[in-house]
Amino acid sequence: MxxxxxxxxxxxxxxxxxxxxxxxxxxxxxxxxxxxxxxxxxxxxxxxxxxxxxxxxxxxxxxxxxxxxxxxxxxxxxxxxxxxxxxxxxxxxxxxxxxQFPTSVRDVFGSAPRLVAICEEVRDPGNLGTIIRAADAVGADAVVLTGRTVDPFHPKVVRATTGSLFHVPLSLGGDLAEVIDRARAGGLQVIAADVKGDDLLAARAAGELARPTAWLFGNEARGLSDEAFALADGALRLPIYGQAESLNLATAASVCLYESAFAHRS
CATH class of the missing domain: 3.30.1330.30 (Ribosomal protein L30/S12)
Incomplete structure (x- = not known):
């Protein structure tokens, strides 16, 4: 004792x-x-x-x-x-x-993934933990952290994943441009989740989400920088039907990941 x-x-x-x-x-x-x-x-x-x-x-x-x-x-x-x-x-x-058990970016995109979440400068531990949990729930192949994203082994992140940390490969510390190059080389389209993007429902109707996809999520307050936004193959936004000014990052990321998961399984 x-x-x-x-x-x-x-x-x-x-x-x-x-x-x-x-x-x-x-x-x-x-x-x-x-x-x-x-x-x-x-x-x-x-x-x-x-x-x-x-x-x-x-x-x-x-x-x-x-x-x-x-x-x-x-x-x-x-x-x-x-x-x-x-x-x-x-x-x-x-x-x-x-x-700690990080996975290399090379291994993530060298294993023919179909759905990956890329987090660029996500700073809130609760948001990152929830995104990892959502990625696990939708059957995503990995979560990749770039820029100054919060440490995934921070106690608050670990708690927010409720154990999903041990289910989903996690890569950290990569340069965003290099990560996106590897994603494309692995056959994935890179879609930025951003308010400046096109309507997600139109992309769904056109079958665009059925392709292997790496979703790119930005900072909670600022979103993606112009440079990061320009690296993506395209951008989509979630429609807001009520009076909410915006959606919490983790909520928006969960919806985007589920949209891809539904399209992959339809």
Whole structure:
């Protein structure tokens, strides 16, 4: 039982809430039974340490079983230790440290993908996490992060994915122009989601969304720069029928990804 909240081991885990520590160790923090359960089920090889309070494992006994099945040892901790490790105000009794597992841009576009999300300077952790979750839900082949997009292993991004982080290949740090060149070389059209674009419904009717597609999503406040916009093969906008000024980025991205998924499966 780990009991000292000030021990070096506990402090090392807590530091993973900071980007510098994540970069130095190439690891990140997982919190809660949902995220930890998905890691155990899909990427147990990435788990470095798994910590839990006895009461949490009484409530989520399946975690103990799954951890034993994949050979991951659980370290029991007190509530005070768990709180010291966690990034959330009210942790759920389970925390893990996992290795980061990015995929190269070459591998993403070299595997004949049909649907990819490219995020250029998406800065809000909740938005990025939701886009990754939506990409997982629609069966997208990958999410590619370019520009100054927020760190996908930020605790808030990880929580917002609710485990989808372990289902979808993730590439990060690429130059947008290079990523788009690789997308085209892989047979995908690149469509910018932008208010300056053409009507999405017309593109749907013309069958344009049935082609392999990489959707390009920009910054929440500014959208895509003129340079980024010009790199795309085309641009589409979502119609707004009510009085809303605009849509939240993650909501718009989810609709665009689902439109492609519907077209691919029709």
């Amino acid at each position: 780990l009991e000292n909240p000030r021990s070096p081991r506990v402090r090392a885990v807590a530091k993973l809430s900071k980007r510098s520590a994540r970069a130095e160790t190439a690891s990140f923090l997982l919190e809660g039974p949902q995220s930890v359960g998905e890691a155990l089920a899909y990427r147990p090889d990435t788990i470095v340490d798994l910590f839990a309070t006895p009461s949490a494992l009484e409530k989520h006994g399946e975690l103990r079983t799954t951890a034993a099945d994949v050979g991951v040892e659980i370290t029991y901790v007190t509530e005070a230790v768990l709180e010291a490790m966690a990034d959330t105000v009210t942790p759920q009794g389970v925390v893990a440290v996992a290795r």
